[in-house]
Amino acid sequence: MPRVSYTAPATVDEAVKALAGAAGLAKVLSGGTDLLVQLKSGRLAPELIVDMKRIPEMIGIREEGEFFVIGAATPGVMLSAHERLEHAFPGIVEGVDLIGSTQIQGRASIAGNLCNASPAADSVPPVIAARATAVIAGPNGRREVAVEAIVIGPGRTSLAKGEFVVEFKVPKPKPRQCDAYLRFIPRTEMDIAVVGCAVNVTLDAGGTCIDARVVLGAVAPTQLIVDEAAQALIGHKLDADTLAKLDLAAQRACKPITDKRGTIEYRIKIAGVLARRAAAIAFERAAARA
Amino acid sequence: MTYLDKASLKVVGTRPIRPDGVDKVIGRAAFGADMVLPGMLWGKVARSPHAHARIKSINIDKALAVPGVKAIVTSADLPAIPSEEAFVGEGPMNFRDLSSNCMARGKVLYDGHAVAAVAATSPAIAEEAAALIEVEYEVLPHVIDVEDAMKPDAPVLHDDLFTQGIDPKPAKASNIAKRITFTKGDFAQGWKEAEVTIERRYTTQPVHQAYIEPHACLVSVGADGQCTIFSSSQGQFMVRAYCAKLLGIDIANIRATPAEIGGGFGGKTLVYLEPVALALSKKAGKPVKIVMSREEVFRGTGPAAGGVIEVKYGAKKDGRLVAAELVVKLQAGAFPGSPVGPACMCGFAMYDIPHVNIVGYDVVSNRPKVAAYRAPGAPNSTFGTESCLDELAIELKIDPLKLREINAAKEGTKAAHGPTWANIGYTQTLDAAKAHPHMKIALGPNQGRGIASGFWFNIGGESAASVYVNEDGTATVVEGNPDVGGSRASMAMMAAEVLGIAYERVRAVVADTSSTGYCFLTGGSRVTFATGMAVTQAAEKVVVELKKRAAMIWDISPDAVDWKDGKAYPAGPNAGSFEPLSLGEIALKAGRTGGPISAEVSINAQGAGAGFATHICDVEIDRETGHVKVLRYTAVQDVGRAIHPSYVEGQIQGGVTQGIGWALNEEYVYDKHGRLDNAGFLDYRIPVASDMPMIEAVMVEVPNPRHPFGARGVGEVPIVPPMAAVANAIADAIGTRMRDLPMSPPKLRAALDLQDPPRLAAE
């Protein structure tokens, strides 16, 4: 009969030890909204579960100089309730707000969303678009990597055995910098993104884009940073021609699959649509910050 | 007696709280999975991973060796029974097929088909052991789609299935179980007379009933052979009858208790688990409980049929229909018995058409056996006929509502499938729709409005009910129909009305099979009609008895007693000579006037009133994503008399919601091996609350004179018009006709791209 042990360490070091010491599969638990579902369905049979929610530094949002520091196990509701974060990164909060329902957001964390490594994860594109980094703890100490370096394929991460994300560092926005995240689902809630798109832009005083990141979700094995799409924006205002170029660039970047959630052709078209719509929102928000 | 004068009603037509409401809201109601018995074991069903395969062998040794495993059953543990049509559920069923559906015999016919079951001391052990059952399969070619299954070279599911209804009787086995026809007039003649003709083809997908409560049961086979069954179903008498037959048990030895039911919609009008659990319990000598997972529900139960619908209309330029043809090819799933009959009969039932030809095919394929789902068959055919009528209206340049008025069935119209209509309220639904403010709301860009009508027969049937007067002047109503939509409240209301006492003084309970007379299952929108009739008659008998007792107390003739507002009054020559006696006062003296006061009535209720509805739907299309938003929805329905208006509205809103889901997103996704790829609510997309507008239910009341209060069934017709209403609204919004369900965003976007080719990177 399958058996599983559970531990809830109080410090990062204890957590590292517990994970490193496990003989079989050991899984980190933040909100559990992915993990428990996988356990129940029998897709996953870990030997050990290490709960991160008792580690104080892993829950909550701090401001450290030029960064927001978000504890990896912080539930979504805390992000949405954080006024300064919400003001700085409405797109990140939009991503978080789309995860499941109020109940789910009471548990679900960004780290879990990221490390579950679904191409459709909603909070991940805006976090990548914000050029956030992740601080990783492991048997060899701590290291810091760009968030986009963590997911390497559906269900697969670059984290080594015993490693886990402790916190995210999100550089605070520059003047006239803002973001937006949109996803498309066939229904209005409780669904998985067919396509997701985050756009993070910085404008000059005249409304011309001077920096941009466009990140697509659910159209490739991992989230995609679409440089060509960013280039379509940089140096331009959001006119019809720019939007058309952005649309095409987003479409070209897609490497989707056909599955029960959408066809290749449809996903590609929608990627272009969402890129335009998200860019329009991000531009408007950034301009409003002048 | 009848109580058709609405103004004289005190209880019927009000909106009291349902007796089962509080427990359901606070989570205390006992649903199928909530019961426990001492010493109970847990069952788990092992299911086929193949769509079609021969079972070469089943080895249970490893599973039996797991500590805690107490019994394992396969089809060898269920008696082999001969082919025999069953009339205990809703829709066609054969006892032999049902047995093979509960436990595969020789072959598995769909992904998820039960092959064996384990009973063990815990759910985890049962699950582990079920996974250790070794089944050797010879995988056979499979077929999922209905028209593929009809092809001459299709893999054949049943060697002994020869198409019924064709002459001469075929010599080759086929997946077409039967062909049926209905004709009225001379279609060829009518087609010649037509000035405008239209021919279209539509498809619908099978959809799951998607009740929130998975199938669950707890059964016990005693050492002396007496069995108890506690399960969630739409009919404890249905459960009893099927289990008795499938296991060869005397009916008197089964006591089936209905759990509270967390939705059925037709999907719980047959059994899956109960016979298996009984076989396990018999073998293990302990009670056995089985609860399905949601994945099992999707892979192993339901769905409603989907199919192909071909429609032809011939009309005069002024809009009069002169000819119509309907061809319906319906999925039956793994065993014969799709609702093709009702599908054929319902498609044109709203109209007066002189020349009609209807052909239906019942087709098996490698999917779960279909189960009833609200108005079984009607939504399929009506999606075709009501979409096509809209297409005709556009062609004729006649307002779609007007076109329906021109051709509407009325009192005395002979329907294509046979009956001559009496006391129907179809035109009244059109009038109410036309007059509704909804029709006047202006539409914006990318918005459209669609109209569609629908019909459902509604049935009566066998029902028994008892009314007991209690010592304190309250009353208890006992009946045998699981309460799926507030029927306990309606039963209590009808009894209270007849007895002349407050609703709060009457409690209605749904009893087990040994505690009440036979009731046919909860289906066909029959309960408020048929069981309501039994309750009313039982209450009337109680009133007769109450009058007799009062007469005895007063020592006058019972004929000289009136019953009014819950009291006996001396009447005629004795009027005013005694103080009136209340029900409570008479009840208190019952012991001295002849004993307890009660009555039981058992009937086969006839005269169920036909149900007609007309729906109005507004949509808005996001042209870039293909997403359809339902903006407004008004459902007008002839309900006869709304006994409890809130629960009638609930039925209408629920049916519409399910119909919108069927229209927009619901479908099964099978992979190339015939395995179901979306066996869960994440990817099987029923609507969520935020997808729905407020659905306005407009109740037109054309009383059914065959029911004491004028009630008609109301639970099924609401799901009949929505798919066409949505499709017609979409066509109005974008000028493109969607003929294949679901009208999901990718399909809509593809249709829009044909109108207005986009710039695509792929080019």
Ligand SMILES: Cc1cc2nc3c(=O)[nH]c(=O)nc-3n(C[C@H](O)[C@H](O)[C@H](O)COP(=O)(O)OP(=O)(O)OC[C@H]3O[C@@H](n4cnc5c(N)ncnc54)[C@H](O)[C@@H]3O)c2cc1C
């Ligand atoms: C009903 C429902 C609806 C949902 N809807 C959405 C949706 O709309 N959009 C969406 O994107 N997701 C959705 N999800 C999925 C899920 O809620 C999210 O992915 C959520 O963010 C996961 O976070 P968690 O904290 O619950 O992760 P957990 O379940 O705790 O963990 C998920 C994975 O990440 C690993 N992990 C967790 N924390 C860490 C860490 N600190 N370091 C390294 N690895 C870690 C775990 O080991 C596990 O493999 C839904 C889930 C449910 C049940």
